[in-house]
Amino acid sequence: MTADANHSPSPNAGHGHDHDHDHAHSTLGEMDLRVRALETLLTQKGYLDPAAVDRIIETYEVHVGPHNGAKVVARAWAEPAFRDWLLQDATAAIASMDYTGRQGEHMVAVPNTPDTHNMVVCTLCSCYPWPVLGLPPVWYKSAAYRSRAVIEPRAVLADFGVTLPEGQNIRVWDSTAEVRYLVLPERPAGTEGWSQEQLATLVTRDAMIGTGLALNPQVKEVAA
Numbered sequence: 001m002t003a004d005a006n007h008s009p010s011p012n013a014g015h016g017h018d019h020d021h022d023h024a025h026s027t028l029g030e031m032d033l034r035v036r037a038l039e040t041l042l043t044q045k046g047y048l049d050p051a052a053v054d055r056i057i058e059t060y061e062v063h064v065g066p067h068n069g070a071k072v073v074a075r076a077w078a079e080p081a082f083r084d085w086l087l088q089d090a091t092a093a094i095a096s097m098d099y100t101g102r103q104g105e106h107m108v109a110v111p112n113t114p115d116t117h118n119m120v121v122c123t124l125c126s127c128y129p130w131p132v133l134g135l136p137p138v139w140y141k142s143a144a145y146r147s148r149a150v151i152e153p154r155a156v157l158a159d160f161g162v163t164l165p166e167g168q169n170i171r172v173w174d175s176t177a178e179v180r181y182l183v184l185p186e187r188p189a190g191t192e193g194w195s196q197e198q199l200a201t202l203v204t205r206d207a208m209i210g211t212g213l214a215l216n217p218q219v220k221e222v223a224a
């Protein structure tokens, strides 16, 4: 997929459906039906190998996901030299951990500080750093998030249950056709001496999008 294709307006999924008809309704949604029809057609014409499609889906469902990004964040918390590298050249620092691939070719890490909270959106569509976060959640692609994140980020954060300290600014990063952002959350207090594996358990997907914060270690212990 090219960057341009990635930014094409999405087809209008809805259509009037009040005509008389007697065919049985499928349990599949319209988008699923479209995808299946397209896959069948491309397979029949020999353009597509279904096994390859399954491999790609498995890759992003199982092997790639927020657990990758969590390891990057935990390492940045634990190793100041890695943190510096991540902030200077996120693409290279992340690639050094073998998290590479589509939608991760141009990474930028933005660190939360007591003064500034970062939040990521793609106002045009759904650009997202796949190698470190996997596939985007449905809400990330919604028109409501894409517009409100820019207009009223504090209200969006409230919807996610996040209240920032007064005086902490919010900086919203709009993904472009090329650049993908990873929020580096603040390391929670009370995690001194934690291993990177332990630290990674505090790093949620939403914390790396900026619609959440890293988990509080005490709360996590109670929940465990």
Ligand code: FE
Pocket: 006, 007, 122, 123, 124, 125, 126, 127, 128, 175, 176
């Ligand atoms: Fe996009």
